[in-house]
Amino acid sequence: MNRSTPDNKNELPRRGFFQLTLGWLAGAFAVAASAAGAVRFLVPNVLFEPSLRFKAGKPDDYPDGSVTFMEDERIFLVRQGNTFRCLSAICTHLGCTVNRADHGYHCPCHGSVFDEQGSVKSGPAPRGLEWFQVTLSKDKRLLLDKNQRVAADKYLVL
């Protein structure tokens, strides 16, 4: 029998109360806090990855009707007439780089096919390729921003 049991058995004994709160709850808190700290430790605060906002060349560097693949940024720069658009080359399925095909884009990993608008024509991709914002920088170069997603019909018109 517990030595600290008082006369009234229905009452939580004082010592038992302290054991419960200060002992078990503090122990549980310590374990939870350590676990949370360890997980937080593993989440990086600084990423050494390329900037998502970057400058491309001057508009005239890209001929009318061209689709230019930019390797490091993994995007396609699409020019039609005086309009410029920026299409993500990262397949929305599992992150492979899509290839330019005759009429659209093909993913080599699991066979997703996208049309010129980046919409899914066939394959397992859950949604179309992303379009990113294109603006003009002060020194008249194309400024691409992968943080800013836009609709497929949004152009930079020059």
Added chain:
Amino acid sequence: MNAPLPKRIWQWFTRTRIGRSIFRIGLPESNLERSQVMVSSFLLHMQPAKVHRHSLRASYSLGLGLISLYLFLILIGTGVLLMFYYVPSTEKAYDIMKDLQYVVSAGLVIRNMHRWAAHLMVLFVLLHMCRVFYTGAYKRPREFNWVIGVGLFLLTLGLSFTGYLLPWDQLAFWAITVGTNIAGYAPVIGLKLKYLMLGGNVVGQEALTRFYALHVIVLPTVALLMLAVHLWRVRKDGGLSRPDEPGDIVQQIQLKQLPTNKTYGLMELARGTTPQVGKNPEDEVFAWPHLVFRELLLFLLVTAMVLFLAIFWNAPLEELANPIHPPNPAKAPWYFLGLQELVSYSAFWGGVVVPGLLVTALVLLPYIDRQRKGVGHWFARERVVANTIFSVCLVIAVVLTIIGTSFRGPNWGWVEPWKNAPAVTEGH
């Protein structure tokens, strides 16, 4: 004294004061010493002094669990050797692979052994699981050991997967890109989990560092601990399953039901499932030499098999990882190609739901299928329903894997392997 010379030297040594202080028992001469040698040796005491004849029958267990264990030991040995050269750096890792192939003495063979043993371990762990299923060996009292086994199977896959990134070649880079994106499809925590695994948004230096830490210390340590429990429980649950197990193997003494107003000796508290309880002595043989020498022979065969593969076939090493161009087709290692085939239909259903359900079903299996009949026989007639369900799943998995391996070409299109693969057309 017509014993061979090495035996005589060993006998002399174990009779000296120093030899006796180390080994206690020399080569056993009597049945008493055959028992003592098992009990008094650290490496041997994991095993019983006497073992049931049924457990030695190669046609029952096929030695699959032991083979998996030996492959794991070979992987630890070769893996530690590789660690003396390897640096988990995106700039150095690939060059070190080339050094291992062309510069380091025996580097090629040791890397090959590590790769082939890893492939074989996935295969043999899977076969071991099939053996345990088809003989109904996961039933009471071995339910929880089956669950630990499922955990060890997943750890084996995790070890293979994390090891795949380390060479930093094309296969490594794209297999991990695809694999972590699959994790990203998990509900609620998916994207956070992917970020945590990669230490960022893309596969890069941080991901390599993390996978390295997981591969060389975290996962092997967890696997070793679980392996120790797995083996310990094989003994505690009465050795290998067999058809004529006495009833008291199944009966478990509930400690709570014992009166608490008396003092108990250890023997009274031990469960009635140790190998020595309730067995006919005539069915048992001494583990030394019958078990120990079979085990040593099998270890020799497994090592020879891995060495043979490593000498005649080189582990693949593709081009240096190129984050811009995935190879076409980009394929995961063979044991994930069934999964990749599923993922090519739907990443969420194929990559998360189906594997999740399969693992859940495997874990719950011994608690769902509680019928006691047909244990200890291959393909017992009483278990025809369970065996059929399992076989259908197995056949589907094998067919998906074969399709993913041989019937998928550029852009994951359907190709027939006996025809020439179409030329890859790529353009940007």
